[in-house]
Amino acid sequence: MTTWKDAVRRILYPAYEARVVKFLPSDRIPKHVGVMLDGNRRWAKAVGLDTAGGYRAGADNIRPLLGWCEEVGVEVVTLWLLSTDNLNRPPEQLEGLLRIIEGAVDSLAAERRWRIHPVGALDLLPDSTASRLKAAEAATGDIDGILVNIAVGYGGRREIADAVRSLLQEQAGRGMTLEELADVIDVEHIADHLYTKGQPDPDLVIRTSGEQRLGGFLLWQSAHSEFYFCEALWPDFRRVDFLRAIRAYAERERRFGS
Numbered sequence: 001m002t003t004w005k006d007a008v009r010r011i012l013y014p015a016y017e018a019r020v021v022k023f024l025p026s027d028r029i030p031k032h033v034g035v036m037l038d039g040n041r042r043w044a045k046a047v048g049l050d051t052a053g054g055y056r057a058g059a060d061n062i063r064p065l066l067g068w069c070e071e072v073g074v075e076v077v078t079l080w081l082l083s084t085d086n087l088n089r090p091p092e093q094l095e096g097l098l099r100i101i102e103g104a105v106d107s108l109a110a111e112r113r114w115r116i117h118p119v120g121a122l123d124l125l126p127d128s129t130a131s132r133l134k135a136a137e138a139a140t141g142d143i144d145g146i147l148v149n150i151a152v153g154y155g156g157r158r159e160i161a162d163a164v165r166s167l168l169q170e171q172a173g174r175g176m177t178l179e180e181l182a183d184v185i186d187v188e189h190i191a192d193h194l195y196t197k198g199q200p201d202p203d204l205v206i207r208t209s210g211e212q213r214l215g216g217f218l219l220w221q222s223a224h225s226e227f228y229f230c231e232a233l234w235p236d237f238r239r240v241d242f243l244r245a246i247r248a249y250a251e252r253e254r255r256f257g258s
Contacts, residue, residue: 156219
């Protein structure tokens with residue numbers, strides 16, 4: 001049933017959103033936005049759906065988000081869909097969630113608008129899921145659109161450990177001893193082996209659902225990021241919420257290193 005509040009929102013929000021977009025300074029738009037899509041299960045419980053229904057509703061909100069990012073000029077988006085901790089869920093729950101993620105990624109790739117890049121410990125995922133993620137990356141590699149990092153089986157500590165392991169293996173293959181590497185290693189060496197190597201670090205990290213913690217998301221890359229915490233549960237996250245996050249970022253004075 002439509003309430004008078006809903007009617008007012010439908011009338012006023014488009015005008016408000018247009019005004020926000022109009023006055024966003026083009027030189028203060030984040031190039032890379034990380035999004036923690038949190039609150040799917042709580043949303044499902046609130047509306048009387050099962051957990052899978054919440055995740056399906058969350059998956060349906062990804063495409064609109066990417067459209068909003070295109071609208072304001074964001075170049076890279078990282079979406080955290082599944083953490084390494086989530087891999088410890090009951091098998092029947094995890095399997096359903098992975099099927100939803102696979103379908104969402106397939107759908108994004110079929111749009112032919114965005115470049116898909118999986119980030120995470122793909123070796124921890126079932127072969128079918130890892131294959132679908134890699135196939136989406138291969139199918140969209142030639143697209144000149146937003147780069148979309150799909151973080152599945154992702155954990156910040158695991159990423160850093162994988163980066164150091166990759167660096168050690170690379171240098172050992174070149175004949176460098178551990179002592180020689182210890183003398184020359186710096187932060188750039190590690191950054192060059194992260195899942196997001198070659199990309200700009202996130203300027204803005206958005207977390208929905210009211211939680212105000214990183215939970216291991218982009219631990220290395222977010223050292224200088226701005227953070228925006230939104231009360232809306234992810235399936236309810238709207239264009240107006242996104243624009244408010246971008247406006248809040250544009251209004252901040254960034255202080256790197258302090």
